[in-house]
Each structure stands twice: as structure tokens, then as C-alpha cells.
Amino acid sequence: MKIIQHIGEYFILMGRVFRRPDRWGMFFRQYMKEVEKQGLQSLPIVIIISIFIGAILTIQAKINTENPLLPTYTTGLLTRETLLLEFSSTILCLILAGKVGSNIASEIGTMRITEQIDAMEIMGVNSANYLIAPKVVAFITMMPFLVIISIAIGLVGGWGVGAFTDIITVADYVTGIQYAFNPYYVTYGLIKSVVFAFIITTLSSYYGYNARGGALEVGIASTNAVVNSNILILFSDLILTKVLL
């Protein structure tokens, strides 16, 4: 019964979030702040993770394709497909659910328990719209850029293995990442990332907005936001993969 109550409350909250803002100017100001906070501030972690994962994937792909029957470009091909299909969309979003999701849930949760949200409501502000909508729109618009950057940096990480070690040659790697390229896989990854961005921001906002009590409850809300975002991301990944591929 509790889960049905949560689902109902989530949709009621979304009904309040996706309304016309009281002031478009204030919305865009908040939107730009969130673009900076959720998008640009996520860049360092995206770059660091992607470059290492790209390199690690290349090494693992090489180890697992040590077979004279397989062409030498297979390593690059496998690295590219893994980055495009799963890592730079799904795995990256699971990681960002930890960073962005916990940030949103704790920020909104703290505003709730310190009565800042009540203060907005008393002023006649639609607090759900003012606080949550810019976060959702900002992360949805930034996520495709983060995915593209992650793919590019991941491929650079793999190239680094070729350039700085003797595990694979750069020529074989570059041939592999260009071989039989299907542009739809990029589209598929971007569509998934937009859906996941929506899940992360709305679910985290829901848990933060409904936090009650004190610091302990904000911590619980933050944990619930990350755990449930991850579960929902994986579940929707399964459905989207079945539908889109």
C-alpha cells in the first residue's frame, strides 16, 4: 500500500511542478544556476570516470579477444559499442544519480525542515514549480552534452592505451572505433540519458520535498533518492532497450 501512496504523491507533486512559472525571468535565472550546478559541476567527475573506464574497457576487451581468428580492430569496436550502448548513458547516470540526486534531495529536504519551503508557500509561491522545475529542465538539457562528452573522453581513454602501452596499436584501435559505426546507437544512448535525467531529478526532488523531521530524515531522504533512482534507471533501461533496439 505504501508504494501506491508514494506513486500517487509523486504524480500529485509532478502536477504542481509542471505548471506555468509565476515569473519566467525567475525561472530562467534558476535554470541557469542549475545548469551550472547540475551540469557544469558534473563535468570533472564525468571526464575522470570516462577516461579511466575507456582505458579499462580497452584493456579488458583486448584480453578477452586474444584470438587469431578475430580481427585486430575488434578491441576498438568493443570499446566503442560498450561506451555508446551502456556506459556513457546508463552507468554514467547511475553515477550521477549519486552526485546530483543526493545533492537535490538534501538541498530540498533541508529547505523543507528549516521551513524555507513553508515560507515560499505562505508568500503564495508555487514552491514545487519554483524549486523543482528548473532542476529537471536543466539536467535534462545538460545530460545529452554530458553523454557526448563521456563518449568522446572514453574513446580518448582507449586511444591512450594504444598510444602509451604496447597492449594494442593506435592504428588497430582507431580502425576499430570507426568500423561498422551505427549512428542510431548515439541516438539510443541520448534518449536513454534524457529519461534517466528525468528520473534522477524528479525522484530526488520528491524525496527531498517530502522530508520531515531533522538532519537524520534528510539523510534518509537522500539515500532513498539515490537507491530508488538507481533501481528505476535500471528498470527503465531494460524497457527502453527492448523498445528502442
Added chain:
Amino acid sequence: MISVQDIVKSFDGNMVLNHISTEMKDGCVNMIIGQSGSGKTVFMKSLIGLFQVDGGRIEYDGRCLTDMNEKEIRALRREVGMLFQGSALFDSMTVLENVLYPLEMFSDMNHQQMVDRAKFCLEHVNIPEHVYNLMPSEISGGQQKRVAIARAIVLNPKYLFCDEPNSGLDPKTSLVIDQLIHQITQEFNMCTIINSHDMNSIMEIGDHIVFLKNGSLEWSGSKDEIFHTGNEALEDFVFASNLYKKVKAAHQA
């Protein structure tokens, strides 16, 4: 004027407000008093519409809050200012931005007019100019309360709600906050409602006092009448401290 008629509120079957009726007049400081757990906060939040009452009517100058839809309630709330127990200043904004916020959301002024109005309100509550660009966490508790008052009055509200405004403040600062609330209530002819159990505040600025006990209206009247009431529960509450026992004795003498 806010008129409360027979309101009832319960949570999970527990009656928290039990058929309360009273009136809060304009230009007066109306105080809701009572022990912890008596229903003061629920009563105040019900008056503002943060809690939906189970029965009864709450009228703001004849406009019935309990009959309003969400849009109408939000429109009414633009006539309401509220001072929260913990100030509830937005911690991502500076002092000046906090006071500007309601203006940016709801006024049609240009930016310079908004800044002038915000500065006027901050000056009114004696906030020095060098504090304007500080964050709420960088100023004292007393200053936070004063900034919260400035934010509450910046849109010229008709109704001002204060939830335990002196909580966590030293006696001297409490007195300053009390006098400030009293002064702006009379200056702007607002209907001010204060939720408090601070006897100093009650005796200092309370014009009309509503005493709640276990969710029921036990007594209401003026602060002078407190000394002559025969209500045992009220006397227990008011004269809990030795100081006020002495004050009563001196008053009777």
C-alpha cells in the same frame, strides 16, 4: 480581521483543534498562547491554510479560506506575511536578495524600485547597510529575525503571522523584536497573530490573547484581564514562574 468559527482538526483520529471560535482584529497584536502540545502551531498553520481543517470556517475580512481553491489561497497569501520560528531565510540568497524575493515574484516594480523598497524595509528593522550582502548564516539570530520581519512586510501585508518570534533570542533582543512587531502592526494597521509561550512578550505587546489547552479554546481576553481571571489552567500557565507570581501579588496589592 480574521474570524475563526468552530474549526476542528484531527490527525489520525487524534483531535488537535476542538471547535475553536475567535476573532483576530486589525491593528492589534493577537497572541495565541498555551503549553507545548496545546495545538498552537496547528492552529496557526490552519489559519494560514498550511493545514486543511476538518470542519468550521476561517474568514479573512469576509473571504472564507476554507471555501477557496488552491489558486485563490495563493492569491490570498500574497496579503500575508509570516515570521517563522527559525527565521526561514533562504540560505542560498543574501540578506538583500531574501527581502527582494517576494517583490521579484509578485510586484510590477522595476529593479531599482524593488531595491529601494527592500532597503527601506531593512532600514525600518534597523539592519545596517554592510549586512545587506551577507548570507543569512553570517549574521546573528536577532538580525536574522529582523531580516525575516523585513521580508514579511515588504509586500505591505494585511495579515502578519509570527511563530514564536523570540525563540532562541536573549531577553534584550527579544524585547527589540517584540517592540518592532508591535510598532509595524500599528503603523501599517495589520492584523498580527503571534504564537508564543513567552510571558514577557505576552505582557509587553499582547492586545488580544487566546489561550489554548489540549486543542480547545480555554480563555480569551486582554492582557490586563489575565490578572483577574479565575481560570485555573490559565493561572497555572501564566504564573508558572515566581517572577509573575510576584507581579500578580503586586498587581493585586
